[in-house]
Amino acid sequence: MENCNFTGYVRYFFIVGFPNLQDHQVPLFFVFLVFYLLILASNFTIIVAVVLDPKLHKPMYFFLTNLSILDILLTTTTIPKMLAMFLVNSRLISAHGCFLQIYFFHGLAITETFLLVVMSYDRYEAICHPLHYTVRMTKRGNIQLAAGAWVSALLVPIPAVVQSSQLVFSGTPKVYHCFCDHLAVVQAACQNSYANFQNFLGFTVAMIVSFVPLLLVSISYVYIILSILRISSKDGRSKAFSTCSSHLIVVTTYYSSIAMAYLSYRADMPLDVHVMSNVVFAILTPLINPLIYTLRNKEVKNAVKKVVVLKMFHHH
Numbered sequence: 001m002e003n004c005n006f007t008g009y010v011r012y013f014f015i016v017g018f019p020n021l022q023d024h025q026v027p028l029f030f031v032f033l034v035f036y037l038l039i040l041a042s043n044f045t046i047i048v049a050v051v052l053d054p055k056l057h058k059p060m061y062f063f064l065t066n067l068s069i070l071d072i073l074l075t076t077t078t079i080p081k082m083l084a085m086f087l088v089n090s091r092l093i094s095a096h097g098c099f100l101q102i103y104f105f106h107g108l109a110i111t112e113t114f115l116l117v118v119m120s121y122d123r124y125e126a127i128c129h130p131l132h133y134t135v136r137m138t139k140r141g142n143i144q145l146a147a148g149a150w151v152s153a154l155l156v157p158i159p160a161v162v163q164s165s166q167l168v169f170s171g172t173p174k175v176y177h178c179f180c181d182h183l184a185v186v187q188a189a190c191q192n193s194y195a196n197f198q199n200f201l202g203f204t205v206a207m208i209v210s211f212v213p214l215l216l217v218s219i220s221y222v223y224i225i226l227s228i229l230r231i232s233s234k235d236g237r238s239k240a241f242s243t244c245s246s247h248l249i250v251v252t253t254y255y256s257s258i259a260m261a262y263l264s265y266r267a268d269m270p271l272d273v274h275v276m277s278n279v280v281f282a283i284l285t286p287l288i289n290p291l292i293y294t295l296r297n298k299e300v301k302n303a304v305k306k307v308v309v310l311k312m313f314h315h316h
Helices: 019-052 059-088 095-128 130-136 139-155 158-164 182-187 193-230 234-266 271-296 298-315
Strands: 012-015 092-094
Touching: 012 095, 019 059, 019 271, 019 298, 059 095, 059 139, 059 271, 059 298, 092 095, 095 130, 095 139, 095 158, 095 182, 095 193, 095 234, 095 271, 158 182, 158 193, 182 193, 193 234, 234 271, 271 298
Parallel strands: none
Antiparallel strands: 012 092
16 A cells, blocks of 8 residues: 555546556457457357247246346456557546446446356255246246345445545555456555555455355255255256256356455465456456356257357348
8 A cells, every 4th residue: 555645536546457568468458359259249149049049038047148247247347448458558547437447346246146146046946846946936036036136236335435435545546457446446545544444344345245155055056966966867867967067167167266366365476467367357257157058058059059040141
């Protein structure tokens, strides 16, 4: 944190990006542009496939659509500004823009953890209570579960964002990140006990909203695995496990990227590694989620093929 006496209103923040890769801005631009276009194309394809294919009008795919919409919004919160930074060196972001970016990035990241819990609950009902599944997972109930995940998650970051916007900054503060992340912005504030408290508060909230959902997902999977093991036929066990394997891989990927970001925060690593680990967290799951569901789920794979063929047919 900075040592400073200035208490005026901050108009802009300066986004540093990757300090040791300043000579490689154009390659970075193209790498992140390709990632962004892949995220948009793959997630839009899944949304269209689920909407158009009546076979996919099931709770599992309704939640998958929510996840795809979320991944598009999550990456759109950060990548376009990063692309401008890499291509035309646009490193200034207004104070309002910065705190809005913090809010949406963290709010949407929390929504992802909550949606993964809802999806694990759906798999729990499908495998542990198959006879009651249609009664318990009604259309109205599913909408309420998804809305609950979105609304509650988007409320969580508000106190931290409001309080961090009241911190004291000097001149044009430097944010050592590729976008306005809560921790990076708090570390750009003038050193005082309130800033240190904000640092601690943000970190504590992040840990709670990451690991309480992980605990709930883990409990669901303990019941799911016990249920699968009780199925007498090998074919039945294999079929039951295949319905939740995609979700399990997505959860593993998501929490692996959180763990990587956490370790880089705690360990004394070069700044570029710290920034990259956070950027990987922001980009990895939106990039991999559609791939996992398309490759590992026959129903989604077939629906996606139809959408691609339909696009090619219209194109010609």
